[in-house]
Amino acid sequence: MNSPDSTPSPAREVSPLWPSFWFDVPEEDRAPIRDVLAELLGRGVILGSEGSGRELFLLIRDHYQAHLADYLAPLGLELIVDEETPLLQARPRTEACQLLSTFSRDETLVILTLWRLWDDEQASGSAAAVIITVDDLWNRLRIFFDRIEPPEKSQIESILAKLRRHRLVRTHKPETMTHAGEMQIEILASLSRVIPFDDLEAWLQRVDLCQPALGEPALPAGA
Numbered sequence: 452m453n454s455p456d457s458t459p460s461p462a463r464e465v466s467p468l469w470p471s472f473w474f475d476v477p478e479e480d481r482a483p484i485r486d487v488l489a490e491l492l493g494r495g496v497i498l499g500s501e502g503s504g505r506e507l508f509l510l511i512r513d514h515y516q517a518h519l520a521d522y523l524a525p526l527g528l529e530l531i532v533d534e535e536t537p538l539l540q541a542r543p544r545t546e547a548c549q550l551l552s553t554f555s556r557d558e559t560l561v562i563l564t565l566w567r568l569w570d571d572e573q574a575s576g577s578a579a580a581v582i583i584t585v586d587d588l589w590n591r592l593r594i595f596f597d598r599i600e601p602p603e604k605s606q607i608e609s610i611l612a613k614l615r616r617h618r619l620v621r622t623h624k625p626e627t628m629t630h631a632g633e634m635q636i637e638i639l640a641s642l643s644r645v646i647p648f649d650d651l652e653a654w655l656q657r658v659d660l661c662q663p664a665l666g667e668p669a670l671p672a673g674a
Contacts, residue, residue: 453496473518483510487519491528496618496641499537508537536640538618556661557602561610562646563658564591565620569638570651585611586632598662604631611636619645 469481476484485508490497503659511519512532520530523541531540552561568591572581585607592601602610608631616622619642623635648654 456512468512470487470522476515476518480510483507484515484518487511487539488522490527491519491523491530494617495541495645496639497539498618498639499539508539511539512537528566533640533645538639538641540641540644541642557606558610558613560592560596560599560601560661561588561607562614562619562642563654563661564588564595565614565636565638565642566646566648567591567654569640569643570648581638583636583638584632585634585636588636589632595658596662608634614642 468485469476483506486503487497487510490507497507498504499512512534515532516532523530527544528541529544531538531542533540565588568583568588569581572579585604589601589607591603611620611622615622619639621637621639623637625633625635628634646657648657
């Protein structure tokens with residue numbers, strides 16, 4: 452016979468839509484957390500400066516950082532909570548993550564160029580948003596990768612669309628815009644973590660790997 456002190460506690464109700472190890476999360480927070488995980492696994496970034504992303508950012512920042520960090524860890528993903536930008540980001544740990552996206556050569560060239568432009572602004576101490584045009588980007592591509600034919604501006608637009616889906620950049624078409632090269636690109640801090648470099652020297656080494664050796668024929672675009 453059980454003593455009064457050993458009465459079994461009622462079985463905890465298990466939901467097929469909720470992990471059993473997060474029993475401490477109240478019902479009203481579960482749907483928002485599901486939204487956060489879906490966005491982070493699908494896009495990699497949640498911008499906390501716009502729309503519903505602000506509420507999701509604050510919820511995770513203030514209450515559930517440890518929950519999400521533990522959840523993402525087995526996937527080889529690190530949770531970044533950037534309060535300055537603000538944003539949430541699931542950053543792949545390259546030594547462990549099996550969910551890494553692959554970028555084409557042209558996409559890699561664009562990302563490397565955007566990273567350098569963003570880093571130059573950070574080094575200058577500027578607190579303003581980093582905004583350039585497609586023309587600026589294309590001209591820098593020709594400077595940084597002088598032994599490669601850069602992608603056409605029409606190709607750059609499709610590349611930017613992919614980066615925008617992953618919330619690495621924002622784009623804006625001014626009312627006075629007369630051609631594609633005038634489209635504005637805002638480089639988000641999330642892009643700097645997609646291919647992080649310890650310093651400019653590490654970036655230069657990566658750039659050299661993308662180009663043919665000196666004396667070899669220049670590579671055509673898309674090669």
